[in-house]
Amino acid sequence: MTARRLAxxxxxxxxxxxxxxxxxALEIAKDFGSDASILTIIxxxxxxxxxxxxxxxxxxxxxxxxxxxxxxxxxxxLRFKRAEEHEVPDLVTIESHAKVGxxxxxxxxxxxxxxxxxxxxxxxxxxxxxxxxxxxxxxxxVFKNPDALNEDVAALMQPPLATVDVTDSLDQVFADLSGPNxxxxxxxAGRPAAILTRSDLLxxxxxxxxxxxxx
Numbered sequence: 094m095t096a097r098r099l100a101x102x103x104x105x106x107x108x109x110x111x112x113x114x115x116x117x118a119l120e121i122a123k124d125f126g127s128d129a130s131i132l133t134i135i136x137x138x139x140x141x142x143x144x145x146x147x148x149x150x151x152x153x154x155x156x157x158x159x160x161x162x163x164x165x166x167x168x169x170x171l172r173f174k175r176a177e178e179h180e181v182p183d184l185v186t187i188e189s190h191a192k193v194g195x196x197x198x199x200x201x202x203x204x205x206x207x208x209x210x211x212x213x214x215x216x217x218x219x220x221x222x223x224x225x226x227x228x229x230x231x232x233x234x235v236f237k238n239p240d241a242l243n244e245d246v247a248a249l250m251q252p253p254l255a256t257v258d259v260t261d262s263l264d265q266v267f268a269d270l271s272g273p274n275x276x277x278x279x280x281x282a283g284r285p286a287a288i289l290t291r292s293d294l295l296x297x298x299x300x301x302x303x304x305x306x307x308x
């Protein structure tokens with residue numbers, strides 16, 4: 094492990110004996126002050142060890158590295174969300190010809206801040222998602238013009254939310270939610286299937302941490 098650290102941090106490709114020597118020098122250094130100089134001779138190169146301890150698979154095979162658990166998928170987050178919010182459908186949408194007032198009613202009924210806007214007739218494919226309504230944008234429009242409640246959703250909608258697949262890892266959804274997007278559309282078999290928000294992801298991560306800590 095010390096030889097790998099030497100390569101990673103100092104750019105020195107050392108062998109196994111060199112790694113042991115450096116480890117011993119570091120242990121000895123603990124008995125001296127920070128201004129001490131300790132001469133250490135590196136006895137071998139790491140060139141012959143590229144397929145051994147410089148190879149993560151070799152290290153895993155012989156127990157020098159722990160296997161990481163697979164990263165959680167979006168499907169796991171959705172299962173947690175369903176258990177916590179069983180009264181909220183996975184996917185709440187509004188058709189483009191519906192009125193803004195109806196969209197606000199949906200947002201209030203389910204305590205949501207984003208609505209995918211779909212073509213009239215349903216959500217058979219991702220192509221049917223033509224836009225989105227954001228709570229902030231709706232509020233701004235209605236505050237300035239109360240008559241906007243009677244306008245078609247199409248007049249207020251913004252571009253569609255980013256899309257992720259239900260089998261993607263959390264790394265993907267984290268990347269999307271780290272930017273301006275507050276929510277993403279989750280697709281399953283090419284169809285929009287759910288909405289995932291920053292709040293959903295935070296709730297899941299907090300739950301996972303409490304499980305690890307025995308909470």
